Amino acid sequence: MDYKKAGVDIEAGYKSVELMKKHVKETLRPEVLGGLGGFSGAFSLDAIKNMEHPVLLSGTDGVGTKLKLAMVLDRHDTIGIDCVAMCVNDVACAGGEPLFFLDSIACGKNYPEKIATIVKGVAEGCKMAGAALVGGETAEHPDMMPEDDYDIAGFAVGVVEQKDLITGENIKPGDTLVAIASSGVHSNGFSLVRKVFDMSAESLNTYYEELGATLGEALLTPTRIYVKAMKSVKEAGVTVKGCSHITGGGFYENIPRMLPEGINAHVELGSYEVPAVFKLLQKKGGIADQMMYNTYNMGIGMLLAVDPADARSTVEAIEAAGEKAWIAGTCVAGEKGVTLC
Numbered sequence: 001m002d003y004k005k006a007g008v009d010i011e012a013g014y015k016s017v018e019l020m021k022k023h024v025k026e027t028l029r030p031e032v033l034g035g036l037g038g039f040s041g042a043f044s045l046d047a048i049k050n051m052e053h054p055v056l057l058s059g060t061d062g063v064g065t066k067l068k069l070a071m072v073l074d075r076h077d078t079i080g081i082d083c084v085a086m087c088v089n090d091v092a093c094a095g096g097e098p099l100f101f102l103d104s105i106a107c108g109k110n111y112p113e114k115i116a117t118i119v120k121g122v123a124e125g126c127k128m129a130g131a132a133l134v135g136g137e138t139a140e141h142p143d144m145m146p147e148d149d150y151d152i153a154g155f156a157v158g159v160v161e162q163k164d165l166i167t168g169e170n171i172k173p174g175d176t177l178v179a180i181a182s183s184g185v186h187s188n189g190f191s192l193v194r195k196v197f198d199m200s201a202e203s204l205n206t207y208y209e210e211l212g213a214t215l216g217e218a219l220l221t222p223t224r225i226y227v228k229a230m231k232s233v234k235e236a237g238v239t240v241k242g243c244s245h246i247t248g249g250g251f252y253e254n255i256p257r258m259l260p261e262g263i264n265a266h267v268e269l270g271s272y273e274v275p276a277v278f279k280l281l282q283k284k285g286g287i288a289d290q291m292m293y294n295t296y297n298m299g300i301g302m303l304l305a306v307d308p309a310d311a312r313s314t315v316e317a318i319e320a321a322g323e324k325a326w327i328a329g330t331c332v333a334g335e336k337g338v339t340l341c
Contacts, residue, residue, distance in 0.1 A: 023116070023123035027133040031099070041134025043100050053162035059090035062153040064248075065190040069219055071148060072199055076114055078222040080121025081128070082187045083154040085223035086247065088129040091158035092230040093245040093302065095166040098131035098158040105138045105152050108145035118152065121222075128225040131156060164234070168242035168258040168305070175241060175331040176311040177265060181324035182301035184277050186223040188248040189295045193219065196285035210276045218277045224301050229321040233304070236317035242305035246297040253294070255303060255338040264334035265305075266341050272326040274299045293340060305331055 033042035048054045063082045070079050080103070088098040103122050105115060115138055126133045145151075185193065197203055197215060204216030211218045226245075233240060242258035255265050278299065282292050292298060306314050311327050318325035329341075 023120045023133075027101075027123050027126040027131065029099070029130075029132040032132045032134055041100060041102065041132075043132065043134060048159050051159070051161055054159050055096075055162050055165060057091045057094050057096040057158040057160060058156065059087040059158075060153065060155040061086035061090070061187075062151065063187050065194060066185075066187050066220070067151065068190070068194060068199060069204060069216060071150075072201055073204055073216050073220070075216075075220060076117045077121050078220055079152060080118050080123070081125040081222035081225070082121075083152050084122055084125025084129060084131070084156070085225045086187055087154045087156035088125075088131060088158070089223075089226050089245045089302070091156050092129075092227045093166065093243045094158075094160060095164045095230070095234070095240065095243075096158035096160035097231070098129045098156050098227060100132045100134045101126050101129075101154060101156045102134060103136040103152060103154045105136070105150055106141050106145065107138070107150035108141060109147040110138060110140045114150075118150070122152075122154070125222075125225060129156075129227040131158075166240050166243045166258075169260050171241045171258070171260055171263050171305045171331055173263065173331055173333045174308060175305045176308045176314075176327060177267060177329040177331065178304045178306060178311060178314045178318070179267075179272050179300040179326045179328035180226060180229055180302040180304070180318055181224070181273070181326075182246070182275070182297045182299055183224045184221045184275050185219055185281075186247070186297055186301065188297070189250075190219075192285070192287075192295060193281065196281055196287075208276075208280065210280060212276075224323070226302050226323070229302075229318045229323045229325075232317040232321035233314055236313050238306055238310045238314050238317065240304050240306055240314075244303045246300055246303060248295075250295050250297065251293045251300075251338050251340065256336055258303075258305065259331075259336050261336050262333060263331050263336060265303075265329060265338045266332055267303075267329040267338060269340055271328045272299055273324075300328065303328065
């Protein structure tokens with residue numbers, strides 16, 4: 001008896017590391033010390049030592065049951081982007097710059113090429129966010145997971161000057177809401193998606209005219225990474241008073257998280273574009289409006305609160321970073337929460 005016969009292939013692990021090294025190297029920042037393979041990732045703080053009051057930010061998340069679609073279609077090149085996005089967007093939401101990222105992949109069996117493809121996506125997401133991929137873990141879990149199954153989670157660390165922290169505490173009535181477009185479902189609500197649509201290869205490979213793509217292509221579209229957009233807004237001289245990363249829980253859970261007591265966010269539903277995938281999902285599933293907005297981002301990946309005088313320049317800065325943006329509503333005095341109007 002040996003470890004391989006017990007279900008863990010050490011040699012496959014070595015091969016996975018070799019295959020992913022080139023992707024990891026593409027993400028490295030000057031602050032990264034050492035190379036891939038150490039027991040910990042080393043990151044120099046020289047770049048932030050001159051900050052007045054540096055505050056470290058962190059975010060951790062996974063991709064959820066969106067992974068099931070990737071497994072059915074045997075397409076694993078974008079899942080890593082989703083994992084990075086879910087973490088670094090939370091850091092950016094607080095006004096921070098992501099510094100480095102780590103991932104953890106658990107699998108039933110280590111197929112080195114598949115693992116390398118997943119990590120390639122992680123590296124791509126890190127490059128989009130300007131974060132270094134400083135380490136990770138790949139663990140085989142025989143007898144706990146089917147051989148073809150895997151799960152991925154990530155962890156990001158960022159930094160921000162304390163004075164630049166986005167807390168929402170200064171939002172006041174009359175402030176403008178600016179929406180940044182999502183790319184679709186992102187990485188939340190897929191348990192409901194999987195109940196509405198058949199998760200067979202045939203179903204996911206069905207082309208829908210309204211989507212301009214197959215169902216699988218539309219649903220696997222990776223989560224947008226908003227780091228560059230938020231940096232562009234900051235460089236434009238705009239003070240973002242509040243920011244909501246709209247993930248699980250949709251509008252009703254996430255938008256109030258950026259609001260102080262006594263402020264209600266009025267989101268104008270006709271002010272922005274709802275992606276076709278949500279319309280198809282709602283129609284096929286017979287899902288009520290309230291449930292859709294309580295589960296999905298419905299086309300808004302991030303919502304910012306800014307001074308009305310900064311609204312137009314905020315939109316322009318976001319669009320200069322390659323994202324779509326709209327003026328989507330206003331803040332009013334009232335019970336803390338969100339009103340769709």
